[in-house]
Amino acid sequence: MIPDDRRHPLLIVGSxxxxxxxxxxxxxxxxxxxxxxxxxxxxxxxxxPQVVGIVGTDFTDHHMSRMLDHKVDTAGVERVAGETFHWRxxxxxxxxxxxxxxxxxxxxESFDPVLPEAYRDAPVVFLGNIxxxxxxxxxxxxxxARLVALDTMNFWIETARDALIEVLKRVDILLINDxxxxxxxxxxxxxxxxxxxxxxGPKYLVIKRGEYGAILFGPDSTLYVPAMLxxxxxxxxxxxxxxxGGFIGHLSSSGSLDRATLGGALLTGTVMASFAVEAFSVDxxxxxxxxxxxxxxxxxxAMIRY
Amino acid sequence: MIPDDRRHPLLIVGSxxxxxxxxxxxxxxxxxxxxxxxxxxxxxxxxxPQVVGIVGTDFTDHHMSRMLDHKVDTAGVERVAGETFHWRxxxxxxxxxxxxxxxxxxxxESFDPVLPEAYRDAPVVFLGNIxxxxxxxxxxxxxxARLVALDTMNFWIETARDALIEVLKRVDILLINDxxxxxxxxxxxxxxxxxxxxxxGPKYLVIKRGEYGAILFGPDSTLYVPAMLxxxxxxxxxxxxxxxGGFIGHLSSSGSLDRATLGGALLTGTVMASFAVEAFSVDxxxxxxxxxxxxxxxxxxAMIRY
Numbered sequence: 001m002i003p004d005d006r007r008h009p010l011l012i013v014g015s016x017x018x019x020x021x022x023x024x025x026x027x028x029x030x031x032x033x034x035x036x037x038x039x040x041x042x043x044x045x046x047x048x049p050q051v052v053g054i055v056g057t058d059f060t061d062h063h064m065s066r067m068l069d070h071k072v073d074t075a076g077v078e079r080v081a082g083e084t085f086h087w088r089x090x091x092x093x094x095x096x097x098x099x100x101x102x103x104x105x106x107x108x109e110s111f112d113p114v115l116p117e118a119y120r121d122a123p124v125v126f127l128g129n130i131x132x133x134x135x136x137x138x139x140x141x142x143x144x145a146r147l148v149a150l151d152t153m154n155f156w157i158e159t160a161r162d163a164l165i166e167v168l169k170r171v172d173i174l175l176i177n178d179x180x181x182x183x184x185x186x187x188x189x190x191x192x193x194x195x196x197x198x199x200x201g202p203k204y205l206v207i208k209r210g211e212y213g214a215i216l217f218g219p220d221s222t223l224y225v226p227a228m229l230x231x232x233x234x235x236x237x238x239x240x241x242x243x244x245g246g247f248i249g250h251l252s253s254s255g256s257l258d259r260a261t262l263g264g265a266l267l268t269g270t271v272m273a274s275f276a277v278e279a280f281s282v283d284x285x286x287x288x289x290x291x292x293x294x295x296x297x298x299x300x301x302a303m304i305r306y
Numbered sequence: 307m308i309p310d311d312r313r314h315p316l317l318i319v320g321s322x323x324x325x326x327x328x329x330x331x332x333x334x335x336x337x338x339x340x341x342x343x344x345x346x347x348x349x350x351x352x353x354x355p356q357v358v359g360i361v362g363t364d365f366t367d368h369h370m371s372r373m374l375d376h377k378v379d380t381a382g383v384e385r386v387a388g389e390t391f392h393w394r395x396x397x398x399x400x401x402x403x404x405x406x407x408x409x410x411x412x413x414x415e416s417f418d419p420v421l422p423e424a425y426r427d428a429p430v431v432f433l434g435n436i437x438x439x440x441x442x443x444x445x446x447x448x449x450x451a452r453l454v455a456l457d458t459m460n461f462w463i464e465t466a467r468d469a470l471i472e473v474l475k476r477v478d479i480l481l482i483n484d485x486x487x488x489x490x491x492x493x494x495x496x497x498x499x500x501x502x503x504x505x506x507g508p509k510y511l512v513i514k515r516g517e518y519g520a521i522l523f524g525p526d527s528t529l530y531v532p533a534m535l536x537x538x539x540x541x542x543x544x545x546x547x548x549x550x551g552g553f554i555g556h557l558s559s560s561g562s563l564d565r566a567t568l569g570g571a572l573l574t575g576t577v578m579a580s581f582a583v584e585a586f587s588v589d590x591x592x593x594x595x596x597x598x599x600x601x602x603x604x605x606x607x608a609m610i611r612y
Contacts, residue, residue, distance in 0.1 A: 094494075188400075191537040212518035215535070215609075224609040226530040229521070231497040263612025303521075303530040304610040306569025 007048030010252040011119050012040050013138040014128025015108065016053040016077065017085040021237050021280065024093050031281035032063050033087065035128035035151065038241035041285050042272040043249030044070035045293065050119045052076035052138060054111045056084040066282055075116045082107040095236050115141040124252040128241060129153050132163035139170055149173035149248045157183050165200060174202040175244050181207050206247065208240050216266055221259055225266035228274035228300055235280045239273045242285055246272030271297045313354030316558040317425050318346050319444040320434025321414065322359040322383065323391040327543050327586065330399050337587035338369050339393065341434035341457065344547035347591050348578040349555030350376035351599065356425045358382035358444060360417045362390040372588055381422045388413040401542050421447040430558040434547060435459050438469035445476055455479035455554045457547065463489050471506060480508040481550050487513050512553065514546050522572055527565055531572035534580035534606055541586045545579045548591055552578030577603045
C-alpha cells in the first residue's frame with residue numbers, strides 16, 4: 001500500500017452490491033460485488049479512492065471493511081433503510097457467456113448521489129457502471145475534475161442511450177467491451193467503432209476484450225495489451241470493473257497521459273483483473289503484496305517484449 | 307523479393323485448391339486457394355518455398371503463375387487427370403463463423419506425395435493442413451529436415467487422431483487455433499492445453515486466435531502478438547495458412563529460435579495474414595512492396611511498444 005502522503009484522490013461512483021454467482025464448478029451467495037467495490041479496491045494500490053454509492057442496512061461493517069482495509073474513503077457511501085442491490089448470475093462452461101437470473105436494484109432505485117465536500121475537488125473521476133443519469137449527477141458536482149473516465153454496459157446503451165450520449169460529451173476516457181462498442185456505434189469493426197465513439201466525446205477509448213486483452217484508441221496511438229494467461233479462472237464477475245479501477249488508479253497516480261503512462265495503465269488494469277478472476281467476489285484483489293503484483297506484471301510484459 | 311542467392315529452402319506440403327467463397331457482401335468462384343498456395347506465397351518474401359502438392363487438369367498455367375511469380379519452386383506439384391480439390395464455404399455476418407457447403411477432394415483423394423530429389427535436403431519443413439498420413443509421408447522423405455512445423459485442423463483431430471499423434475512426435479512446432487487446442491488436449495484453458503500438447507512432441511506451440519492474435523508457448527517463454535486491427539475484412543479464408551507461411555518463412559531465413567527471432571516470426575505471420583484477409587484468394591499477399599510490409603509491421607509493433 002502506498003503511504004498516505006503520496007495518495008492521489010480518485011473519485012469513484014458505482015454500485016455496491018451483493019453478487020450471488022454460480023459457475024460450472026462452484027458458487028457463492030451474497031458476496032461483496034458492484035462496480036465501485038471492485039474498482040476502488042483495485043485503484044487503492046495506486047491512488048486514494050473516494051467512493052460514492054448507496055447500500056442497505058444488510059451491508060455490514062464486515063462488507064465495508066473490505067474497502068476500509070484498503071484505505072478506501074467511504075464517507076460518500078450512504079446507508080439507507082432497505083436491502084442492498086443484489087445480482088444473481090450463472091456462467092456457462094467456458095465462462096464466455098453468462099445468464100442474469102435476478103437483478104434486484106433495491107435501495108439503488110432511490111439513489112441520488114450527493115458528494116461530500118471533500119470529494120468535490122478530486123482531479124480524477126471514475127464513473128463506474130451505473131445509470132448514465134447518475135453518472136451525470138456526480139459529474140456536475142465534481143468541480144475539480146480534470147480527467148473523467150466512464151464505464152458502461154449494454155443495458156444502458158439499450159435503455160438510456162440519450163443520457164449516455166450526453167454524459168459521453170464530458171468524458172475523456174470510455175471503457176467498454178467489443179460488443180458494446182459495436183452496439184453503441186453501429187459500426188462493424190472495432191476500428192470503425194472506435195472512430196465513431198471518439199467523435200461522441202471521449203478522446204480515449206479502451207475496448208476490453210476479456211481473455212483476449214484490451215485495446216486503447218487515442219489521438220496519437222493505438223495500444224494493445226494481452227490478457228494474462230490463466231489456468232484457474234474461478235469467477236470473471238467484476239473483472240471489467242477491476243480492470244477499470246487499476247487503469248484509472250494508475251493514471252491518477254502518474255498525472256500524465258503520455259504513451260508510456262497509458263501503456264502502463266493498460267498493464268496495471270490487466271494485472272489487477274487477472275487477480276480478480278482467480279477468486280469469488282473481491283477476494284482475489286484484497287491484500288495483494290507488491291512483489292506479487294510486480295511479478296505478474298513482469299510476466300505480462302515479457303509476453304510482448306521480444 | 308529477396309535475391310536468389312540469399313533464399314533459404316523451405317519445403318512446404320499442403321493443398322492446392324479452388325475456393326468458392328461467399329461473404330455477407332461479396333463472393334468469388336473457383337479462386338486459387340489451399341494451404342500450400344497461401345503458405346508458399348507468404349513464405350516467399352523470406353525464404354525459397356518448394357511446394358509439394360497435387361492438382362487436376364483444370365489447374366491452369368495462370369493459377370500456377372501466382373506462385374511462380376513469387377519464385378516458388380513448383381517442381382513438386384504433380385498434375386494429374388481429373389479435377390482440382392474444391393472447397394465451397396459461406397461466412398456469417400461477423401466472419402467469426404463459416405459453413406462448409408462443399409468439399410470435393412477430387413485428385414487429392416489419390417495424392418501420394420513424392421519429393422523431387424532437390425527438395426529432400428530442405429532444412430526447414432512446413433507440413434500444411436492436409437491428412438496427417440500424408441504429412442508423415444512427406445516427413446519420411448525429408449532427410450535434411452532440422453526444423454519441422456505442422457498445421458492441422460478440427461477435421462483431422464476428429465477423424466485421424468492416431469496418425470496426427472504419431473506425426474506430432476516428430477514435429478518441432480505445431481500451429482492450431484484455440485478450439486483445436488482444446489479439442490486435441492481435452493484441457494479447459496489454453497495454458498493447460500499448451501502443456502498437454504507440448505508433451506505430445508512439439509517443443510513450440512502457436513495458438514492462432516484470428517482477430518485476437520496469436521500466442522507462442524515455448525520451453526523458455528510465452529510470447530503474444532495481437533492481430534492487426536483492420537477496418538476492411540474481405541475474406542478470412544487462408545489467413546491461418548498465410549500466418550503459418552509468414553511465420554515459418556521468417557524462421558527459415560534466420561536460422562535461430564531465440565526469443566527475438568520467434569517474436570519476429572509472430573509479427574511476420576501476423577502482418578502477412580492481415581494482407582491476406584483484405585482480399586479474396588491470394589490476391590492480398592501477391593506482389594507486396596517491401597515498404598508496405600515494413601510499414602504495417604511498424605504499425606503492429608507500435609501497438610505493443612510502450
